[in-house]
Amino acid sequence: MRLGRALMTGLSAAVAWGAMMPLALAQELGRPYDWQMGMQGSVTSLKDGIGNFHNLLLILITLITVFVMALLLYVMVKFNSKANPVASKTSHNTLIEVLWTVVPIMILVVIAVPSFKILYDQERIPENADITLKAIGFQWYWGYEYPDEKIAFESRMVDEKDLKQGQLRLLSVDNPVVVPVGKVIRVQATANDVIHAWTVPAFGVKKDAYPGRINEMWFKAEKTGTFYGQCSELCGTLHGYMPIQVNVVSAEDYAKWLAEAKVKFAMDDGAAGSTRVAAAKD
Ligand SMILES: [Cu+2]
Incomplete structure (x- = not known):
């Protein structure tokens, strides 16, 4: 019972903190602040683009890291010398080689498109600036x-x-x-x-x-x-x-x-x- 109450208090504190954050962030725009996670807020379309690009990269890099980690763990468990005493002599697998070439290229294209868009926006100085x-x-x-x-x-x-x-x-x-x-x-x-x-x-x-x-x-x-x-x-x-x-x-x-x-x-x-x-x- 006491544990439940403590949990509820903690939960409501977390929710309150979460609700406060957008307000706090809005007020803190324009400078770094204590316990800042991520980048400063944005007040221009250029910075919006950079922030979105950063978030996209964060998702991509997390997925890639988790995937590689999972492969490593799989190999360690499945193919260690105890579980798999006789090693395979396989040296080629066309399908896998095509995949590990094409998939990274596709990922790079996904990264390149917004990246070039941001560069283009930044470099395109409006002709009639105020x-x-x-x-x-x-x-x-x-x-x-x-x-x-x-x-x-x-x-x-x-x-x-x-x-x-x-x-x-x-x-x-x-x-x-x-x-x-x-x-x-x-x-x-x-x-x-x-x-x-x-x-x-x-x-x-x-x-x-x-x-x-x-x-x-x-x-x-x-x-x-x-x-x-x-x-x-x-x-x-x-x-x-x-x-x-x-x-x-x-x-x-x-x-x-x-x-x-x-x-x-x-x-x-x-x-x-x-x-x-x-x-x-x-
Ligand atoms: Cu300097």
Whole structure:
């Protein structure tokens, strides 16, 4: 009786935890969280594709592993020297050889189709993006430019001792990137010194930023919120301390931010596309 009650309590706790999870996950979108299993949540179609692909691979690899394990166990039990003292001399079996060639090929095709689709989606930069954002890697912070708005600013990690309420250690920055929700953002990544990489997991984008070269990517965030990433190409001592913060806001909030930013972060020379970042004028 007592055992039954304990079981029921445990079960209802598990159900409650399960019911809480979607809510918790939704709130935690955009950054890693304690006891996270799997990848961060998604706010773009690109990341949806990556998440689905990951889940498909997980199923496939589980089935393959279980199948191979079962074959091994079968052989160990059925054909060990005690159970099968006289070994077979079989060296060929055409049917099996055809099967173990054709089945893996079919599995690879099943993997290749969604894989190429995701690559294609990522590489197909929409021609008329709503906003162009240039991300420039420096040792060790990011510089950003909105060439069409003549805005340029630097974005540095907030030191642990300076963290304010709600800011995250190693992830929050002083000047986050701000973009409107539901708009196509074209990101042009480059670097000023060594190779860095710009990424935001919740958007499903990641590209190396090379000095003297522009690498393009795009995203369209479907939800407002704060999303984080970190430099993803080893770039020196403080590589782990140049996070990326993108605030996805409503159209009105974006307009408000833009008006302020045009004053605060006006480009010095007004030259769109320059890699020189105007010092933040406070
Ligand atoms: Cu880096």
